[in-house]
Amino acid sequence: MRLLHIFAALTLLLGSSLAHAATLNFNGGAVSNCNQSQDGLQYTCTSLALTSTDVIVIGSAYAVTVNSSLAMSYNQGLTMSGNATLTVKGNLDIKEINPPNLKVTGGNLTAEGGTFLMGAQEQTITANVSATTIKMGSNNVKVTGKISAKGPVEIASGSVINGPISGTIVNILPASTRIQGDITASVSLTIGSGSQVTGNLKSPTIDLKASGLLVTGDVDASNSLSIASGNGIKGNVDAGEVTLDSSNAYITGNAKVDHITLGWQGRVQQTITCKAYTPSNPCSCVTNNSGWAFNEPMGPKCGPGTPSGLHHFQIEHPLTALTCQVPTVKVTACADASCSAVYKNGVNVTVSPGGESTPIDTSGVNANVTVRQTTVGIATLGLVSTPATTGALVCKSGGNTSNCQISFLSSGFQVSGIPRYAEVPYKLEISALQVSPNNPTACVTMFAGQNKDLNLTCAYGNPDKGTLPARIFDSAKNSYVALAASDQSSCSGTSTKLRVTFDADGVAKPNMLYADAGALLLTASYKPDSGSDKGLDMSGSGTVIVAPQQFLLTKLAPTQRAGLAATPLVAGTPITLSAVNALGAVTKNFGNESGVAVQKVVLGRNLLAPVYTDVSNPEVGGDLDFVKKGGVIAAPPLVWPEVGKINFTAALQYGYLGSGLTSPGTSDAVLFYPHHFVTELVVKKVDLPGGTKTEFPFPCSAPFVCAGDRAVYSRQPFDLTIRAQTSGGVDTKNFDARNDVINKTQVTLVPYDAATEKNSYPPTAPSGSTLTDGAKAPAAVTGVPVSSFSNGVATRSIAYSFPSAYAVPKEPTALASPTGLLLRATYAYPAAGNVSSAPADGKEAQLTVLTGRLMVPHDYGSERYPVRLAVQTQYWDGKTWVTSLLDSISAFDNTLVVFANCKKTLVCKDFLLPNNTIVTYTVDKGVLPPNRRLILAAPGVGKSGSVDVSVPGIAYLPSTVGTVVFGVFKSGPVIYLREMY
Numbered sequence: 001m002r003l004l005h006i007f008a009a010l011t012l013l014l015g016s017s018l019a020h021a022a023t024l025n026f027n028g029g030a031v032s033n034c035n036q037s038q039d040g041l042q043y044t045c046t047s048l049a050l051t052s053t054d055v056i057v058i059g060s061a062y063a064v065t066v067n068s069s070l071a072m073s074y075n076q077g078l079t080m081s082g083n084a085t086l087t088v089k090g091n092l093d094i095k096e097i098n099p100p101n102l103k104v105t106g107g108n109l110t111a112e113g114g115t116f117l118m119g120a121q122e123q124t125i126t127a128n129v130s131a132t133t134i135k136m137g138s139n140n141v142k143v144t145g146k147i148s149a150k151g152p153v154e155i156a157s158g159s160v161i162n163g164p165i166s167g168t169i170v171n172i173l174p175a176s177t178r179i180q181g182d183i184t185a186s187v188s189l190t191i192g193s194g195s196q197v198t199g200n201l202k203s204p205t206i207d208l209k210a211s212g213l214l215v216t217g218d219v220d221a222s223n224s225l226s227i228a229s230g231n232g233i234k235g236n237v238d239a240g241e242v243t244l245d246s247s248n249a250y251i252t253g254n255a256k257v258d259h260i261t262l263g264w265q266g267r268v269q270q271t272i273t274c275k276a277y278t279p280s281n282p283c284s285c286v287t288n289n290s291g292w293a294f295n296e297p298m299g300p301k302c303g304p305g306t307p308s309g310l311h312h313f314q315i316e317h318p319l320t321a322l323t324c325q326v327p328t329v330k331v332t333a334c335a336d337a338s339c340s341a342v343y344k345n346g347v348n349v350t351v352s353p354g355g356e357s358t359p360i361d362t363s364g365v366n367a368n369v370t371v372r373q374t375t376v377g378i379a380t381l382g383l384v385s386t387p388a389t390t391g392a393l394v395c396k397s398g399g400n401t402s403n404c405q406i407s408f409l410s411s412g413f414q415v416s417g418i419p420r421y422a423e424v425p426y427k428l429e430i431s432a433l434q435v436s437p438n439n440p441t442a443c444v445t446m447f448a449g450q451n452k453d454l455n456l457t458c459a460y461g462n463p464d465k466g467t468l469p470a471r472i473f474d475s476a477k478n479s480y481v482a483l484a485a486s487d488q489s490s491c492s493g494t495s496t497k498l499r500v501t502f503d504a505d506g507v508a509k510p511n512m513l514y515a516d517a518g519a520l521l522l523t524a525s526y527k528p529d530s531g532s533d534k535g536l537d538m539s540g541s542g543t544v545i546v547a548p549q550q551f552l553l554t555k556l557a558p559t560q561r562a563g564l565a566a567t568p569l570v571a572g573t574p575i576t577l578s579a580v581n582a583l584g585a586v587t588k589n590f591g592n593e594s595g596v597a598v599q600k601v602v603l604g605r606n607l608l609a610p611v612y613t614d615v616s617n618p619e620v621g622g623d624l625d626f627v628k629k630g631g632v633i634a635a636p637p638l639v640w641p642e643v644g645k646i647n648f649t650a651a652l653q654y655g656y657l658g659s660g661l662t663s664p665g666t667s668d669a670v671l672f673y674p675h676h677f678v679t680e681l682v683v684k685k686v687d688l689p690g691g692t693k694t695e696f697p698f699p700c701s702a703p704f705v706c707a708g709d710r711a712v713y714s715r716q717p718f719d720l721t722i723r724a725q726t727s728g729g730v731d732t733k734n735f736d737a738r739n740d741v742i743n744k745t746q747v748t749l750v751p752y753d754a755a756t757e758k759n760s761y762p763p764t765a766p767s768g769s770t771l772t773d774g775a776k777a778p779a780a781v782t783g784v785p786v787s788s789f790s791n792g793v794a795t796r797s798i799a800y801s802f803p804s805a806y807a808v809p810k811e812p813t814a815l816a817s818p819t820g821l822l823l824r825a826t827y828a829y830p831a832a833g834n835v836s837s838a839p840a841d842g843k844e845a846q847l848t849v850l851t852g853r854l855m856v857p858h859d860y861g862s863e864r865y866p867v868r869l870a871v872q873t874q875y876w877d878g879k880t881w882v883t884s885l886l887d888s889i890s891a892f893d894n895t896l897v898v899f900a901n902c903k904k905t906l907v908c909k910d911f912l913l914p915n916n917t918i919v920t921y922t923v924d925k926g927v928l929p930p931n932r933r934l935i936l937a938a939p940g941v942g943k944s945g946s947v948d949v950s951v952p953g954i955a956y957l958p959s960t961v962g963t964v965v966f967g968v969f970k971s972g973p974v975i976y977l978r979e980m981y
Helices: 002-020
Strands: 023-026 034-036 042-045 055-058 063-066 077-080 085-088 102-104 108-118 124-126 128-136 142-144 147-149 153-155 160-162 165-172 178-180 183-191 196-198 205-208 214-216 219-227 232-234 237-244 255-262 271-274 286-288 312-316 320-322 328-334 347-352 358-360 365-370 377-380 382-386 394-397 405-409 411-416 429-435 443-445 451-462 471-474 479-482 496-501 511-513 518-526 538-547 550-553 559-561 576-580 601-609 632-634 644-652 665-673 676-681 684-687 693-696 710-713 718-725 746-753 770-772 783-785 793-801 819-828 834-836 845-850 852-855 859-861 867-869 872-876 881-883 891-893 898-900 920-922 934-936 945-950 962-966
Touching: 055 063, 055 085, 102 124, 219 232, 312 382, 320 411, 320 429, 320 538, 328 347, 328 358, 347 365, 358 365, 411 518, 471 496, 479 496, 550 644, 676 819, 676 845, 718 746, 746 770, 746 793, 859 867, 867 962, 934 945
Parallel strands: 023 055, 042 063, 055 077, 063 085, 077 102, 085 108, 108 128, 124 142, 128 147, 128 153, 142 160, 147 165, 153 165, 160 178, 165 183, 178 196, 183 205, 196 214, 205 219, 214 232, 219 237, 237 255, 255 271, 255 286, 312 394, 320 405, 411 538, 550 665, 559 665, 676 834, 710 845, 859 962
Antiparallel strands: 034 042, 312 328, 328 365, 347 358, 347 382, 377 405, 411 429, 429 443, 451 496, 451 518, 471 479, 471 511, 518 538, 550 576, 576 632, 601 644, 644 665, 676 718, 684 693, 718 793, 746 783, 746 819, 770 793, 819 834, 819 845, 852 872, 867 934, 872 881, 891 920, 898 945, 945 962
8 A cells, every 4th residue: 555655656746747848849839938020930038947858949940039048958958950040148058968859950059149068968960050159068079060159169079070160269179070161260270189170271370289180171370380290281281380290290282381390201292382482592491300301202392382373275175076076175274384283263164166155163174165066177276264364275186286176077986995004905996977867966876897997096195205106906917906117116107007896886996005104196097999988088086095004112121110211122222113014014104294294193001000990000291203204213211100011102193194093003011110219217296295396216416426317216116118219209109009919028128237238237246136016015027018008108117126225133234336227128029120229229218226224313312302303314325324315205104103112111102193193204305304303202201211213114215223212311421420409
């Protein structure tokens, strides 16, 4: 019965709660506390008083204005769609809404004069957001829409933003944020590590934090642009002061700057233009610390800015066309006389005869501009444009300058072939066409299913010269026939007759071979002087693009240290990069192309190992110059500033002559391993009770001389960091526990005598020093496991222990004097070589180790007064114990103080402080200062005797035993004594 009562009560409670839940529907109906416009689409509310489970629903095309702030809680909900609008006069806080309750699939959210907040939950919305301040909270958020603020914008790590962002100060927190859209900040823009931005950046000050950050777009930073290690901009830069930090920060496009500093392996792949440009010193604004000299393939290249105005138009066209066709021509809007730069502001062109107005977009090129003539005869091409240009029209056919004429015929051949790689057999298509007798604007096929003996010629389009011919398969001879005197001579002006077979569609498809690179102009003609075709006079031309099959690198040695250039497998031979055909022969014509067809070959890499999430895979940048080099160049330094196995790659950046063929080439695999280790002391700032700070390990000062200017006591723990670095002194992030190749081993750590570097575990006498983990029950340390490394860095606590120390009550005869040592890290990288911190390559931590002790002095005094003991830290200088003037850190508290061997009327427990009372004693320059000495309370009248005082328990400062006498004169000779009664 009682259970029924409880159940009934819960039901009433739940029912009461549900009764308070409400949905505020803004869809044309009345809403409490809100006024509506006459058309019912606009709501104005003084405020929205929501209960804990209320839901706001705003229909598409409805707008709600709330004249106060609005903050929504976890169990409340917001639903919007279409063009719905929610405007709040104050703060709009939706960060706590449970993600399933946030159903914003369209609309606008505005915090007018306040802050917009979201993202305490992993929330997703589709809406435009505007406010004075915008904070996309502490969790991952996804926003599709425009984000604009009158003040600062903060985007949390891991967020995805699909839309532009604008504000005064825009801060994209690390890491892994993805943004698709432009970012504009009127004051400053900061983007955290690991973020990816596809869009243009504009702000006076832009800071791209390390590392793994990529911006695909142009960057405008009028004051300063900082690109941290490993970050890249795939686009152009226009900025004031630009800094590319070490290492491997890069810009793939052009950089127009006031000044630029290139850190180690920093690169601008295109041209640097100094805004104060002087032809006599074009690189005057460049500080080059990249490691590559000016105008080396990997080094900075400087010059004037790229022209951008409209200079003239260039038309590439066929020499012949049929009256039944609508041929296309390629029109380029040129920004300079050579057409090496294009006009990118957009233009409309009309080409005659018969053309229509056609746009040319920001690419500057349109290959599908039409012309047309329906009567047989020669037509001269013309062009009008908006905007207009006074530059003379330039026409080309097959890569050669032409007279801008097309011969329109009633019948002829259409010659074409898809782009192919050099010396790879592929079809050449020759279509036989004529005007339909029934429709003069339609073409019909000829020669279906017939064999014909055609005359073929080849000519060089781009480059406009060559040394090898095209070879076409002759079905009658069942072999390839050169369109030249021989297979090894240039294309002949005299035609070559060969037999081809036309299929049912009137298309002959003989295979073609070409051993070099370029755009070949192939012409087919047919003018029989007998037979049923007598009287026909047909011809036609077409261009076939042939690219190098690959870029071939010299054989490389299988291993190299990070940051150094790969070396040839055969020592002493140069490393070359060759453009070759499918048979491995050099395509000597590659690099002789002209105009906008000048080819950019870019250097890259494929990461083979290690492979794990967030593995560092820095780019290998470089535009390689093959111009007029006969298809072979000396390879630039093949450097990779990381740990791992890669192939170097070379490929055409945009595709050969616009064909899309990139001719990719891959080197042998090269395993890069750390160039060296650096071992370094972790210097800590120590807070003292008085509020001052000092450093540990102890800094040395005159007259005491320490190795590395630092000192510790034997058995005293200190922290050591080991860094695996490149030749440029940058940490290799892939020397990491996640690297399966190395994570089962350890980096060996061995102390050596700092002065000679010869003796391990100094001193030689007394021998037996050890390296331990510094624990109370110490364990021996021989190295640092690779599993301790993260991003190339590991830190562990160690201690150096001499074989003997001060002992109570008897002191050993062999104590170690101050001993300078260095800490050497070594590692045998699997399948590579040894890595060391030895000074020839790296840098090693040094410090001096002292045999230390805590000296508790003897003292005496009246039983009526306390005794203050000036406890000291001391070290053995080889002959005696001296005060450790370097030490202002060592400390102990009253719980470590031991009172023993109390004699006469003294009771040892009387010297103990009350329970839970903690007093800390810290030395200053090796001695407890006068106002903070170890105090023994006065035993009181009638009590006298002696007590032994020590401070055991500090492993690196074993304690002496001091005897304190109360009520008894200090022993020793008495010079004068007078007693009065």
